[in-house]
Amino acid sequence: MKELSSSAIVSWLQLLARIYEEKKDYLTGLDAAIGDADHGANMARGFAAVAAKAPQFEGKDIGFIFKTSAMTLLSTVGGASGPLYGSFFLQAAGKSNGKTSLTAADLGACLEAGVAALTARGKAVFGDKTMMDVWLPVLDAYKASAADGDLVAALTKASEVAKTAAAATIPLVAKKGRASYLGERSAGHLDPGAESSSLLIEALLTIARQ
């Protein structure tokens, strides 16, 4: 069965830097509609800083890579998404310390710890129109299909669910984050954090397939 090596994880982080740079205006546009027009810039800035650390990742375990990424995101992203994604990677690091590759079960443990960190930091629940609307069903879908140990199959399912879940934030009225200030006017728009989260899962699938 396929595993994700340290270098695959580094490729994933580098791919994310490219994706968030490409989608910067798109994500910021989503945030302009219901937030403050900075989400794309925040994500691009943060992941560019992570990708710039790639030389330090050479020969290192995944725990180190995740922890360094977490600290980098915390100190460069700002906004709500900085502490959220930062906490996600920090807790994922705790589950991958000393590991130089991740099995389907290892990745599941990382995701589970990461999502728990998002809940602890942001205190949002499913349906609040935040990135949790993606992460909670993604975690469930991943766990359900990773049971038989196939990492690519589990990520394929997770990525499908992520896309549907992100789109499902459109009709919702936001209860957390900046969009909640708009009340009813937040309905009819895709949540930027849900979309950036979905892109993150999709990129991991792209790497796992290689």
Add this chain to the structure above:
Amino acid sequence: MKKLINSPENLVVEAMEGMEAAHGDLIKAHYNPNFIVRADAPAKGKVAILSGGGSGHEPLHGGFVGAGMLDGACPGAVFTSPTPDQMYEAGKAIHGGKGVLLIIKNYTGDVMNFELAADLLKADGIEVESVVIDDDVAVKDSTWTAGRRGVGATVLAEKICGGAAAAGLSLKEVADICRKVNAEGRSMGVALTSCTVPHVGKPTFDLPEDEIEMGIGIHGEPGRTRMKLQPADKITEMLMDPIITDIPYKSGDEVLLFVNGMGGTPLLELYVIYRKAAAIAKAHGLKVSRNLVGSYITSLEMAGTSITMLKLDDTLRKFWDAPVKTPALRWGV
């Protein structure tokens, strides 16, 4: 987009350099991580006060650093919360042995980043109190949502707490005064135009020539409702009514009335707003004993105004009147 900038990337740092060049007698800037502190930091033997937030609200917060107000301020990217490492380093740089008060505007990003910074400072053995300001009546308060935004009352809290800290009050006492300002202060704002975030290059929302956004915050975001432009007196009524009825302020209360410009509205118009706001306050039996008129908490070049009212007692009035010497507010010195 037409802006007096060299590049969106360097905007915040270049503005910090300019502030330092202009006000080096009052403040000093630290880069990477970015923060501004009093020129004589750390001021020993008093509570240190730290605030911060996205850039684009100038003079908030950096312009309020100096004797009698903030000890430090952390500017983030435009409209984006600063990061915990900035707040942590700034907190250490200003700590004078009596603890650090963090004044935080209630935005998810600011709250989460300051929470992380508070943990880092506490881990170093520094005493920390955090107060979250949420005075915006346009947003319905609820424990299920992000709650109300922190707007105009932040300026008043920073001034009053600065006075209290300079008078030698303890961390707990200064924090309690800050909570009191938040409890007794309320705000509401209106936008006549949107604003352009430099790295975005176009206005955050489109507003037709004859329409306004009522119930805005300070991040160029749309408000609660869009409506037709009205005469200033009518708009002032629409801002004052929800403020007065929120706590509510009662006949006989002594208040501070703060009419704030959003960045693109001339003082000439702000005084037209103040004239009516003061008349409305009087008609409600409120005694306006202190005021502030001008652009102190802004949203880049947005045209518009916000009104903040704060119920005063002897303590709050005393610390409001206390001397202050900062780039943007100065009296009694």
